[in-house]
Amino acid sequence: MSKVDGIERFIRPSLTALQEHSASKPRNINMENIIKLNANENPYGCSPRVLQAIAAYKNLNLYPAGSQAELKRLIAEYTGVNAENIIAGNGCEELLDIVIRAFIDHDDEVIHCTPSWDMFDIKTSIYGGKLVTVSRNPDFLFDVPSVKAAITDRTKMIVIVNPNNPTGTMNPPEDILEIIDTGLPVVVDEAYVEFSGGSISKLVNKYENLMVFRTFSKWAGIAGIRIGYGIFPAKIAAYLNKIRSPFNVNVFALLAVRESLNDIDYLINNVRTIIEERDRLFTNLSKLKFLRPVPSCTNFILGLVTNGSAENINQKLLDKRILIHTPNIPGWGLSLRFGVGKPEHNDAVINALQEIGEEMDIN
Ligand SMILES: Cc1ncc(COP(=O)(O)O)c(C=O)c1O
Numbered sequence: 001m002s003k004v005d006g007i008e009r010f011i012r013p014s015l016t017a018l019q020e021h022s023a024s025k026p027r028n029i030n031m032e033n034i035i036k037l038n039a040n041e042n043p044y045g046c047s048p049r050v051l052q053a054i055a056a057y058k059n060l061n062l063y064p065a066g067s068q069a070e071l072k073r074l075i076a077e078y079t080g081v082n083a084e085n086i087i088a089g090n091g092c093e094e095l096l097d098i099v100i101r102a103f104i105d106h107d108d109e110v111i112h113c114t115p116s117w118d119m120f121d122i123k124t125s126i127y128g129g130k131l132v133t134v135s136r137n138p139d140f141l142f143d144v145p146s147v148k149a150a151i152t153d154r155t156k157m158i159v160i161v162n163p164n165n166p167t168g169t170m171n172p173p174e175d176i177l178e179i180i181d182t183g184l185p186v187v188v189d190e191a192y193v194e195f196s197g198g199s200i201s202k203l204v205n206k207y208e209n210l211m212v213f214r215t216f217s218k219w220a221g222i223a224g225i226r227i228g229y230g231i232f233p234a235k236i237a238a239y240l241n242k243i244r245s246p247f248n249v250n251v252f253a254l255l256a257v258r259e260s261l262n263d264i265d266y267l268i269n270n271v272r273t274i275i276e277e278r279d280r281l282f283t284n285l286s287k288l289k290f291l292r293p294v295p296s297c298t299n300f301i302l303g304l305v306t307n308g309s310a311e312n313i314n315q316k317l318l319d320k321r322i323l324i325h326t327p328n329i330p331g332w333g334l335s336l337r338f339g340v341g342k343p344e345h346n347d348a349v350i351n352a353l354q355e356i357g358e359e360m361d362i363n
Helices: 006-010 048-056 069-079 092-103 119-126 144-149 173-180 201-205 234-243 251-262 264-286 310-319 343-359
Strands: 086-089 109-114 130-135 155-161 186-189 210-215 228-231 291-293 300-305 336-339
Touching (some): 069 251, 086 234, 092 119, 092 186, 092 210, 092 234, 109 119, 144 173, 173 186, 201 210, 264 300
Parallel strands (some): 109 130
Antiparallel strands (some): 086 228
């Protein structure tokens, strides 16, 4: 173990080994005119009504409503639960920070089915919890018996991202119900559920151990404003309300939620187009001999590289001004995750990959 001295002696030990998140590091890429498909963002942007409301807003001298009363009411209407079940956050990233703080003490175990979104792992480590990873099946669905086998008397939480990032795969509700039946606190992250349907969020009133995370970042195209929420049993929500900062959600987020929901048909139509484009992109990616796309329930597609080097393919995509994400997938190594863009973006991806396949002689 490395010796820690100086001011670092006072930093919490769980932080000394922690790596800076890749998204926090500066990127040495000229972002001008790039086709940006690396962060599962909505290529159609937000509702024009959101932009108008923000431009017209005058009261920046006033704090937001600390109670989140209107936000909770609006989100409750959208999701079909009660306002007392909702806690809004600065993106659902903040919600998961609050939830881990509420549940996880030193050495408590958090089970996470990987490969998946790494933010749960990072937060668990920050607060001194112990991450227990359970590998997903070869088809990237989580395996209920494997999750149950990983439970010990230190298990405090089971996390399931469904649909999953970066694989795009989704387990059926029966599998989630079996995990809920363990009685342990279960977090189901449904950040992408608007692209799949099948949310289990209404079940929070039936199961005292179920927590569901959702966000406006993806379907409503407001990732930059940072507004996510959790749907919790009322008892858990009351605890989380004590932990969150009263002004954790800014005034623009409230306007953006209000106007997004006022313009829901427009936004859902964009979601429909993204789903159609996802299926078209999948069909085209399937035609490439060097790539195996994983069927997706989200707004992105994971491509497993079956021939050639993923690093080289990614570099050549970058040379052609296409930015994607390259997660490491156990058993496959570096892989290519393509956000679904507008039709012209997806055409550019397919054309670029065809050219790269020829250049590298891998297609
Ligand atoms: C599974 C998952 N949950 C949550 C988020 C982030 O949500 P938010 O923007 O609300 O913090 C992401 C973003 O990529 C994600 O992949």
